Amino acid sequence: MTENIKFTVNGNELEAKSGELLIEACEKSGIHIPRFCWHKRLDPVGMCRMCLVEVETPRGKALVPSCTTEITEDLVVDTESAVVTKAQEGILEFLLINHPLDCPVCDKAGECPLQDQTMAYGPGESRFVEEKRHFEKPIPISEIILLDRERCILCARCTRFSDEISGDPLIEFIQRGNKTEVNTFPDEPFRSYFSGNTVQICPVGALTSTSYRFKARPWDLKKVSSTCNCCSVGCSIELNTSQNKMLRILGEDNEFTNQGWLSDKGRYNFDYLHSENRVLNILSKEEDSFSKISISDATEMIKNKIAELDNPNIKFILGSSSTNEEYFVINEIANYLNKDKFLSKDSSNIYFGDDLLFEGYFGDQYSQAKLEDLDSSETIVVWAEDIKDNLPILYLRIKKAVKNGSKLIVFGHTNTAIAGLADFYFGKDIVSNKFELIRNPNEIEDLKNNIEGKKVTVITGKSTVFQKKESLDKLINYLNEKAELKVFNSFSKGNTFGALQNIDEVKGLNEFCNEFDTNAKNIVFTIGVNPVNSSYFSQKIKENLIASDFVISLDLFVNETTELADLILPTTSLGEKEGTVTNMEMRVMKQNKILPAPGSTLSEWEYLVSILNVLGENVNYKNEIEINNYLSEQYKNQEKVPTFDNLNKPSNLFGVLNKKDININIKDLKEDNFSLLMVRRLYGDSSTQINSPSISMLGAHKFIELNSTTAKKYGINSKVGNFIQGPNSILINIEINEYLPDDLVIAPINRRGFEDIDPSLDFNITEAKNREELNVN
Amino acid sequence: MTWDSKLIDRANQIIELYPQKRSALGPLLYLAQEKEGYIDDDSVVEISKLIGITEVQVRSVASFYTMYKQEPSGKYLISVCKSISCEINNSREVIESIKEFTGLANNETDVDNTFTFEEVECIGACGGAPAVQVNYETVEGMTPTKALELCKYLKEEVPKVIVADHLQDKFGGTKSFDWAIEDNSGTSSTAPGFQIIGTSEEN
CATH class of the missing domain: 1.10.10.1590 (NADH-quinone oxidoreductase subunit E)
Structure with missing residues (x-):
């Protein structure tokens, strides 16, 4: 397959790999062949016939579709002959028989392959005078996707994507011949975490997003490349704005990370930028209500508080949405404020807001994995939190690798969504309900046979806050010893790795709660994080924040955490700030600015630098570039330094890998008593999502999962019930999941209603009464 | 259900x-x-x-696939081939006579759910054209008169099980070839009678 062979296109001799598709090989040599159905990330299908070319065969010249023809030695191809031109004109005339040509009211117009290729290759006039097909328009095929069936040219890109790539084929061709249409099954909407990709690859305006429909014309859009921060995969994206409003986010084809795809959360989680609930002024709390103050008053207030409290403990709780540059400045200010306070090694006053963060597998003995390693792995082992919900594009990459022959071994009870893909699913016989390994890894035959002496990539992390690191150690050390191992630490939140790389030492929320001294004077900074919601430690943190003398929150919204603050410093978000982020493979990528900072918001680093200056520390970073230059100094002996300049070079557009020591200081929880497994779902009640109207409803669905034996124990037969703990009673959907062990119930931690549920306390589940009347969604 | x-x-x-x-x-x-x-x-x-x-x-x-019905059919689904071999052997007149008897247009079902009539593409009986199927049981060598008799028989006798060989004996003409195997199993529904699936019935 690797050897190059020669072939001729339009009289020019070209080279390509044997077995490569003609359309792809021509594209690489700069010869564009028009197409609708062919997409380089999908299997060829030969549906649309637009890519017909003439090739010489032993029986004379013949028209063949170049998307299904593989290059052979000395193939002679003509892509521009009179016959080809006539074929292209004919195909387009046919494709337009039923296409409404409603370009003036169609969102796709201006970036529409059908429109563009009709202009370039079409006959100019149609001979068809018959009535076109009519359909009800548009029909919603999910909460976020609309379908105008009369525009569809039946290329099958969307249906193939949902089948081959995302593995949730909920849309298909219905009927045949002239009646063929794409549709869903009644009452089974196209609920996929990846549905937005079908809108992006639709070559006509048949599929549209509710969030973008009728919002703008492509030629009015301002565009910039950036990096998504919804999870730590770091997908390459293109931000599209018009009149200083973010209108849509598209996936860019980054070979190393997302390969063109995005999760719907990454794609649609942006309306919050323009939400009326967003905090646009610095707010200071006086007698339980917030009032606007100026930046100079705010910094002065902080300075006075620090002086007044006389050597207080100053702690920082961080979220995952800051840039590397911001983490760098956070580290500086944290060190500065702590410089007289602690001198021991455990002096860190920085706590990262992720329950599942643990010490991880870093250092010289563990080889860090890259996403591309998945493709060359003979076996992929997963024991981590739910990959599909928390690292959706990593799930697509695993699925792709499995399709290409990698074996998949899944441990534990959180990744049941990919159990169907797995060659071996190690559930209750191997992993206990407390997430301990019941058997020694080297005694598990199926594991042994598939990893010893093989190329293995492991994705590992805590499945629950209660899991002990020791249980993971057993597996990872065994794999590391016996296999050629690459490790992914599945810290899934946004720019976690950027924080880890740029902060001297990171602790967890448990440490925050344990070290918090209510008798001392405390000042707490929360930066882009809402630990009072969606965390096992929520209640304790809430108590601690209330007990603090002064709380400063840098955030976008008033939420469960920031409402406890004495001072809210409104910050900027995606597209409003420039910087770098680091993904789970330690790839540093650029986030670019395309929107002005709204109101009087500032970036986190601007606030922190102002505070440092007021406190008397002479820091004079004027912009992100200066910070970036300073932090890049530390990488200077590496192959490629992630400076803005470097990252803006075409060869580095998809990021540069870098190494840096990571220092996480997190101990296991002492208690491990839980019968409720609380997991983070892709959609939830984060303040960014509930303030994004186009996807806010996706995080409203409340449900629990259990197996049928457990359901019987609770006496549940219906699909609707009540989840009861103490004074809380939540109306829920009940989903039976037979992969789960007995007596384990899974509930979402980031859904409204579950915020007061404590997984370590008893609970009950009952059937809902009058279930006919109940309409849970 | x-x-x-x-x-x-x-x-x-x-x-x-x-x-x-x-x-x-x-x-x-x-x-x-x-x-x-x-x-x-x-x-x-x-x-x-x-x-x-x-x-x-x-x-x-x-x-x-058109043989999977998306709407309920009548008790007897009559399919007449209109592809080329049958067409040149007068299937048009067979169609007309069935239409006249049943009063149905293409793809229609009558009010008492006895007949559904459809014109179909090739049913693989070119040698015995024109051919008709009742609940996918094939009768070859059909004529307009025989087709009328067939319809009358179905309407009056209301046979529970439809068997190709029986219909062929009663109403058929020249067969494409002698199948040599006696096939006594037919169908009692509008699904084709396949023994291996269990949709066939012994008469």
Whole structure:
């Protein structure tokens, strides 16, 4: 397959790999062949016939579709002959028989392959005078996707994507011949975490997003490349704005990370930028209500508080949405404020807001994995939190690798969504309900046979806050010893790795709660994080924040955490700030600015630098570039330094890998008593999502999962019930999941209603009464 | 209607015949059609659960092939071939006479649900053209008069089981070739009678 062979296109001799598709090989040599159905990330299908070319065969010249023809030695191809031109004109005339040509009211117009290729290759006039097909328009095929069936040219890109790539084929061709249409099954909407990709690859305006429909014309859009921060995969994206409003986010084809795809959360989680609930002024709390103050008053207030409290403990709780540059400045200010306070090694006053963060597998003995390693792995082992919900594009990459022959071994009870893909699913016989390994890894035959002496990539992390690191150690050390191992630490939140790389030492929320001294004077900074919601430690943190003398929150919204603050410093978000982020493979990528900072918001680093200056520390970073230059100094002996300049070079557009020591200081929880497994779902009640109207409803669905034996124990037969703990009673959907062990119930931690549920306390589940009347969604 | 355990057992027996579950889709759709007279949404849900593909994938196949009915048919589904061999052997007149007797246009079902009439493409009986099927049991060498008699017979006698050989003896003409095997199993539904699927009936 690797050897190059020669072939001729339009009289020019070209080279390509044997077995490569003609359309792809021509594209690489700069010869564009028009197409609708062919997409380089999908299997060829030969549906649309637009890519017909003439090739010489032993029986004379013949028209063949170049998307299904593989290059052979000395193939002679003509892509521009009179016959080809006539074929292209004919195909387009046919494709337009039923296409409404409603370009003036169609969102796709201006970036529409059908429109563009009709202009370039079409006959100019149609001979068809018959009535076109009519359909009800548009029909919603999910909460976020609309379908105008009369525009569809039946290329099958969307249906193939949902089948081959995302593995949730909920849309298909219905009927045949002239009646063929794409549709869903009644009452089974196209609920996929990846549905937005079908809108992006639709070559006509048949599929549209509710969030973008009728919002703008492509030629009015301002565009910039950036990096998504919804999870730590770091997908390459293109931000599209018009009149200083973010209108849509598209996936860019980054070979190393997302390969063109995005999760719907990454794609649609942006309306919050323009939400009326967003905090646009610095707010200071006086007698339980917030009032606007100026930046100079705010910094002065902080300075006075620090002086007044006389050597207080100053702690920082961080979220995952800051840039590397911001983490760098956070580290500086944290060190500065702590410089007289602690001198021991455990002096860190920085706590990262992720329950599942643990010490991880870093250092010289563990080889860090890259996403591309998945493709060359003979076996992929997963024991981590739910990959599909928390690292959706990593799930697509695993699925792709499995399709290409990698074996998949899944441990534990959180990744049941990919159990169907797995060659071996190690559930209750191997992993206990407390997430301990019941058997020694080297005694598990199926594991042994598939990893010893093989190329293995492991994705590992805590499945629950209660899991002990020791249980993971057993597996990872065994794999590391016996296999050629690459490790992914599945810290899934946004720019976690950027924080880890740029902060001297990171602790967890448990440490925050344990070290918090209510008798001392405390000042707490929360930066882009809402630990009072969606965390096992929520209640304790809430108590601690209330007990603090002064709380400063840098955030976008008033939420469960920031409402406890004495001072809210409104910050900027995606597209409003420039910087770098680091993904789970330690790839540093650029986030670019395309929107002005709204109101009087500032970036986190601007606030922190102002505070440092007021406190008397002479820091004079004027912009992100200066910070970036300073932090890049530390990488200077590496192959490629992630400076803005470097990252803006075409060869580095998809990021540069870098190494840096990571220092996480997190101990296991002492208690491990839980019968409720609380997991983070892709959609939830984060303040960014509930303030994004186009996807806010996706995080409203409340449900629990259990197996049928457990359901019987609770006496549940219906699909609707009540989840009861103490004074809380939540109306829920009940989903039976037979992969789960007995007596384990899974509930979402980031859904409204579950915020007061404590997984370590008893609970009950009952059937809902009058279930006919109940309409849970 | 959802499937009872007996039908699910039958479905599972069919699924076992194939190396992959999803390959059993075709026969299972015939089971549904035998039961309901067409492929109803509940059957689609049952089949999708049994073979592990999504409902819309089942519906896609069921709506692609015209022998899977998307609406209830009458007791007797009369299909007349209008492809080339039958056309040049006068199938047009056969069609006309059936239309006249039943009063039905193409793809229509009469009010008392006795007949559904359809014009179809080649049914693989070119040698015995023109050919007609009653519930997918083929009669070859048809004439307009014989077609009338066939319709009358169905209307008056209301046979429970339709068997190709019987109809051929009574109403057929020249066969394409002698099949040599006596086939006494027919169908009592509008699903084709296949012994291996269990949709056939001994008369």
